[in-house]
Amino acid sequence: MSHVPAADTAYGVGTAPSGAAALAFQHEVVRNLICRQARYPDIATSHDWYMALAFSVRDRMLARWAASTKTYAEKDVKVACYLSAEFLIGPQLGNNLLNLGMQSEAREAVSALGQNLDELLAIEEEPGLGNGGLGRLAACYMDSLSTLEIPAIGYGIRYEFGIFDQEIRDGRQIEITDKWLQRGNPWEIVRPDLSYYVCFGGRTESETDAEGRLRVRWVPARQVKGVACDMPVQGYRVDTCNVLRLWKSEAVESFDFQDFNSGEYYEAVQEKVVSETLSKVLYPNDEPEAGKRLRLAQQYFFVSCSLQDMLRLADAKGTPVQRFAELFAAQLNDTHPSIAVAELMRLLVDEHLVSWDAAWDITQRTFAYTNHTLLPEALETWGLPLFESLLPRPLEIIYEINRRFLDEVRRAFPGDEARVKRMSLIDESGGRKVRMAHLATVGSHAVNGVAALHSDLLKQTVMRDFAEMSPQQFLSVTNGVTPRRFLMLSNPALACLLDKTIGADWATDLARLDALVAFADDIAFHDAWRSIRADNKTALAARIKSLTGIDVDPNALFDIQVKRIHEYKRQHLNALYIISLYRRLSRTPDLDTASRCFIFGGKAAPGYAMAKLIIRLITGIAEVVNSDPAIKGRMKVVFYPDFNVKNGHAVYPAADLSEQISTAGKEASGTGNMKFMMNGALTIGTLDGANVEIRDEAGAENFFLFGLTAPQVDEVKLAGYRPAEYVRANEDLRDALDQIAQGRFSRGDKETFRPLLDSLMQHDPFLVLADFADYVACQERVSEAWHDARQWTRMSIMNTARSGKFSSDRAIREYCGRIWKTRPVRIELGQP
């Protein structure tokens, strides 16, 4: 264990790193280089130095981790457990240095060793253990939990391969395996001692025990071992260090290798391979695909390990299982971990011999469920044959939960068998399926949506019957993002200006940004604001140049849409506008409109053909527009490859305009919208998800609103939506679609975009064409506003000033107060 210098415990912004602290840290780095990397300085590569630095930072966190764990074990505390199949945590080194208050110290130390901190930071491979919003939300919440000093554990899966790396070749997405572990992960601590067995397949047997109780025994076809891989989650300038506990699967050797003697060596090895496959790879789609057995196995695997771990912790504390719900609050991040409801029942009833009623009470008091989608195709279900063959005992438990639940429904709504059918945990229409959202809802005391509009729509649509039966169970917690990573770390110059202008407290009390309103018309402040934004744009332009070869003018309006590629997010609406603007500029190169740089980024699910075609359309437009001298560089189009957390750091601070243009009612919340707002971008958006609240906070005059509202979308559809009518009525739109059809953006090929055009013209399920005219008109208002630089800067400042609500600290305080009933616990760092 390393010596922790006393200076390290003295926090506070502006604390100059004492030369002594930097020197001590420098020694630690060298010690780690030698003792952990087995390298000596003269021959160490940058990667060696990165590893040595990371281990030295980790040592600092481990001292706090030990203190936190000890405190939780000894004190009467309630722990928030965040169960999520994804944690998109992003690069760790920079964030950990920030949270430990060690940035300057580390910079000084490595530079004395002949290294540059920024270069070392750039080396880190990002752990891409998530798809997008939902996984990143889990990571932001872990940051806030530690920062708010709430005892917490994040439980998930330690995927060997995270989300694929995206390359663009010939204008198309190519998926490259993500090898984030290839050079080792210095942040993780593998704990072979913390492991649990998880059963799969086989059958169940019933017997009556000595006390006359009916007992069910699950005789599995195979077992898999889950081993804990821990990553520390350091709070911002507090001594709380919580843990993200990710499970990796291994073969159960004693179990598999029994067959050795009978000469079935290869079969046994095969079993080992299959077992290790469980945590191999993250499913790269953000919607369920039917029948993916391995995906269900992954979910059950991590949930079972996590609940067994919680039961072990309770036991270690000497807390009887009857008091489990007083020790833990478990949040289900979407339905992916919702099998936990059946698994906790199984562990309590089958293994801890708790009565059904007592176990059910514990279960409901323990769990709460967050819903992240209204899209019917994204609601998770599993076919019964698959479920039964993989998880026979949990399925029996689900049947029993359902039987008792439907009795309750019948009591509450006598004679309403249609309702009973709708609410059943088993969908009996067509192939029979388990409805995971129903299981999560029935097994939880609270269900929440992720933005006000989303939570309202939940109660009116997919959860309507449940909300009618127990309205008090439904609430709303608007998402938030961590200002540490998405403001301080990614926009340090702006953070520094904020410190100087309103003091440093905003970092943990984001509502204080409101004090910026007083500077919204301050000329000197405007100049500082604009100069920082210009630098951020220049830096992004340089990255774009080196990644894509495209020259973009930092003085142009940076109009950015970064998010997963999805039809409902409507990147193609943006593309259609770009085509129409291009036509106008081609005809009138001196047109009095803002010069724009349109930047897109985002991954498409590998099997989602339409999303991939949208990428192809954007790159096709870029090819044509960027090489056309006639428009004199007045517009540029960029597809920024491999958008991820790391790249996001350079993107959000450089945006003038944030595109949040989903069909109203489809985006549950959005969180990128919040990251842009914090960094001073203006939003062009529909009344969808958290955009509604962003506009309320920023003020309507500081937000570019367009498009149908959610109720209007329903009306248009109900009235029989005919997209072709909108095409007939709008020449710009007709022309844009026609150019695509003529192969203008596909090197003359008229077939490339046919599926996209057919979908738009015939069904247009997300009302792209219906919203086109209003979007174009709104973009014109954007261009006009851009002409008045003072006014634009004012609006930009107002957006940052009013972004306080969208801190994940606020969201976590709501979860703690309204759902989990957890409290902060101060960690005192004792002398090591």
Ligand code: 26Q
């Ligand atoms: C499910 C089953 C099988 C395979 C994959 C999945 C799966 C994986 C990921 C389903 C959904 C996801 C991710 C969903 C997601 O990111 N939703 C977003 O959540 C954000 C945080 O609440 C919201 O801001 C976004 O609006 C919502 O789209």
